[in-house]
Amino acid sequence: MTPWAGADAGALATHPLITAVPFFVPTFIVAAVIAVVVWRDRHRGDDPADEPGGTPAAGAGADTGTGGGGPGGH
Amino acid sequence: MAVAGGALGDASRLAPRAPEEAKPAGGAALDQILIASGGAAALTAALLLLGWGHRTGRITLLTRLAALSERGPGRGMPGWAALPSPVALVSLLVALLGMYWDISLHISHGRDEGPLANLAHYPILIGLFGIFTAGVLAVVLPRGERPGRACVRITRDWHAPAGGVLLAGAGFYALLGFPLDDVWHRIFGQDVTLWGPTHLMLIGGAGLSLVAMMILEREGRAAGAERGGAVSAPRARYVRRVMLCGGLLIGLSVFQAEYDFGVPQFRLVHQPLLIALAAGCALVAARLWCGRGGAVLAVVFYMLVRGGVSVLVGPVIGELWASVPLYFAEAVLVEVAALALARRPLALGAVAGALIGTAGFAAEYAWTQVAFRLPWTPDIAAEGVLMAVAGGVAGGLCGALLAEGLQGRLPRAAIARTLFGGAVLAVSAAVANGLVITVPDGPSATVTLTGVRGDAASRTAHARVAFSPAGTVDGPAWVAMTGWQGEGLHVESLIHEGDGVYRTREPIPLHGQWKTLIRVHDGRALAGVPVYLPADPAIGAKELPAPERFTRAVQSERSILQRELKSDVPGWLWLLCSSVVLLCTLALVVSLGWGTARIARRIPAPVPGAAPADADETVKAAP
Numbered sequence A: 001m002t003p004w005a006g007a008d009a010g011a012l013a014t015h016p017l018i019t020a021v022p023f024f025v026p027t028f029i030v031a032a033v034i035a036v037v038v039w040r041d042r043h044r045g046d047d048p049a050d051e052p053g054g055t056p057a058a059g060a061g062a063d064t065g066t067g068g069g070g071p072g073g074h
Numbered sequence B: 001m002a003v004a005g006g007a008l009g010d011a012s013r014l015a016p017r018a019p020e021e022a023k024p025a026g027g028a029a030l031d032q033i034l035i036a037s038g039g040a041a042a043l044t045a046a047l048l049l050l051g052w053g054h055r056t057g058r059i060t061l062l063t064r065l066a067a068l069s070e071r072g073p074g075r076g077m078p079g080w081a082a083l084p085s086p087v088a089l090v091s092l093l094v095a096l097l098g099m100y101w102d103i104s105l106h107i108s109h110g111r112d113e114g115p116l117a118n119l120a121h122y123p124i125l126i127g128l129f130g131i132f133t134a135g136v137l138a139v140v141l142p143r144g145e146r147p148g149r150a151c152v153r154i155t156r157d158w159h160a161p162a163g164g165v166l167l168a169g170a171g172f173y174a175l176l177g178f179p180l181d182d183v184w185h186r187i188f189g190q191d192v193t194l195w196g197p198t199h200l201m202l203i204g205g206a207g208l209s210l211v212a213m214m215i216l217e218r219e220g221r222a223a224g225a226e227r228g229g230a231v232s233a234p235r236a237r238y239v240r241r242v243m244l245c246g247g248l249l250i251g252l253s254v255f256q257a258e259y260d261f262g263v264p265q266f267r268l269v270h271q272p273l274l275i276a277l278a279a280g281c282a283l284v285a286a287r288l289w290c291g292r293g294g295a296v297l298a299v300v301f302y303m304l305v306r307g308g309v310s311v312l313v314g315p316v317i318g319e320l321w322a323s324v325p326l327y328f329a330e331a332v333l334v335e336v337a338a339l340a341l342a343r344r345p346l347a348l349g350a351v352a353g354a355l356i357g358t359a360g361f362a363a364e365y366a367w368t369q370v371a372f373r374l375p376w377t378p379d380i381a382a383e384g385v386l387m388a389v390a391g392g393v394a395g396g397l398c399g400a401l402l403a404e405g406l407q408g409r410l411p412r413a414a415i416a417r418t419l420f421g422g423a424v425l426a427v428s429a430a431v432a433n434g435l436v437i438t439v440p441d442g443p444s445a446t447v448t449l450t451g452v453r454g455d456a457a458s459r460t461a462h463a464r465v466a467f468s469p470a471g472t473v474d475g476p477a478w479v480a481m482t483g484w485q486g487e488g489l490h491v492e493s494l495i496h497e498g499d500g501v502y503r504t505r506e507p508i509p510l511h512g513q514w515k516t517l518i519r520v521h522d523g524r525a526l527a528g529v530p531v532y533l534p535a536d537p538a539i540g541a542k543e544l545p546a547p548e549r550f551t552r553a554v555q556s557e558r559s560i561l562q563r564e565l566k567s568d569v570p571g572w573l574w575l576l577c578s579s580v581v582l583l584c585t586l587a588l589v590v591s592l593g594w595g596t597a598r599i600a601r602r603i604p605a606p607v608p609g610a611a612p613a614d615a616d617e618t619v620k621a622a623p
Helices: A016-043 B005-013 B033-055 B061-069 B084-109 B121-140 B162-188 B197-227 B234-261 B270-290 B294-316 B328-341 B345-371 B378-406 B413-435 B571-602
Strands: B152-155 B158-160 B444-453 B460-468 B478-484 B489-493 B495-498 B501-503 B515-522 B525-532 B549-553
Touching (some): A016 B033, A016 B152, A016 B162, B033 B121, B084 B197, B084 B234, B121 B158, B121 B162, B121 B197, B162 B197, B162 B571, B197 B234, B197 B378, B234 B270, B234 B294, B270 B294, B270 B328, B270 B378, B294 B328, B345 B378, B413 B571, B444 B525
Antiparallel strands (some): B152 B158, B444 B460, B478 B489, B495 B501
């Protein structure tokens, strides 16, 4: 299991982290994107709902999911 | 920047690589970064595109997949719970296989030579990424509906199930371990041990993702029951829950892997603690959440999966064999205790835990005699039982709290938090106790080689070991000859010939990349005597040959087993880095507790006597 068989000459020894990059970088970016979405939503404040009429997702106001009312699906 | 790069740079600038070239010990390269970055960009784009496309309605793939998943075993649950489940299941299996394979490779070959040399990293990474993706699916899927009463708000029009958020969080935490691992190695040198703090993040994230999946299952079932429509068969529900609990047992057992392979770098008493902890938590939860027989069937699932992984890693891939704790006795004990205590979950947790710590300990003791490379000995009986009882009771209480939370019946917050906090403290204290190690100062061992065979490249011999003073070792936990990292593993308990004298059963390897040492463990003493160590230019270590007769001091084995560790790192730095890992871990554990409490509060069990239309059938499942 020699890593150097056929490896290009002059390449420095590599590190297991390089293999991991394609997996943890997307994870961090996606998590960051969702975090930004949440942050922007919270900082938009309690503006009254102004979505177009057809969206069934029009949740009631700016509550934070306090579950008194039934499920969102009408 | 190049802390270890100096040595690395020298090694690489030397003449062309010979077959037995030096192994690098801590650098990073630039060439592969392009490929890695390309892969990262592709996966990022895929996830973001699918997510954005789904939420804006432009891409219907996820909607169609979710609809598909609502048939079959996912019936009765909405797509946002039904689709992530199989994704997470397959991911966990892949990650588990990768982990045991990777551990085996490090034991038999030593530290990584480079990313492409260790194939086992790929299934680990793919599996952990799959867990994260399953969580993201659950978060992104719900459109036009609130996914259950315990959902969390992303935006005004976007709510996510709590279990989905936690599942993504567990995957994120696990993958965070990879870059932190790199930082750790740069500071402290490569730690070839399972219980490096950053390694524990990888394992813990995967294992605890099972709790997130359980929460998601509960949210899905409750939401499915509320909206009507197809109902899942009780048997499918039972099987699903048994698999989740069995999965939790597996996840919690990964921490024992060094003991499974026979190369534990810590005191033996940790093993009964960890076994009892895993059994208490997962099996009590199984009995309470699945119903009668849940504990036993969870162990059956565990045996199939863990046994399957051992068979794949050992005989099939050709790596080492990982033994498996039996757990059946503990399951039977839980079931028996439940005959009397099923309706008193906290009492069941405590009593079953105590039984696991005593009778269960005895059963595993017997099992290790036949199944493990380093069986338990009378030396650890007293302390082992105490550790096992602590682990069993703590685990049992946590398992009971988890099961009750999943059914909407958590006790009062004050009680639940006290019990949970107490359990965490008890386990921490037990682990700390196990970590108190003494190294004998003064004794030495005289080793005489006999039956030396082979030339320098294939040298083996038998050995007779005489400790001085003879009373150095008295009824030990183990006196073993261990050779590893020479493309194989050699572990055997030495035969006690007489007063302080031991001898080998089989020839020991004294050539190539093998690191061979005598390991002594007696009470709190944990030490070793190096026999043969190869030269290791990358870390500036010279060869330690094995002459036909030599006398060496009994010494700390850490520097023998983990030669790559840097010895000049200030203690405060270790404390700081460990604290970072501890904080991340606490964040995950507390989040899971928060999630359990949230669904217990928002999706409570129906009050007996009332007959709400959206009664969750799970209440009928647990007798």
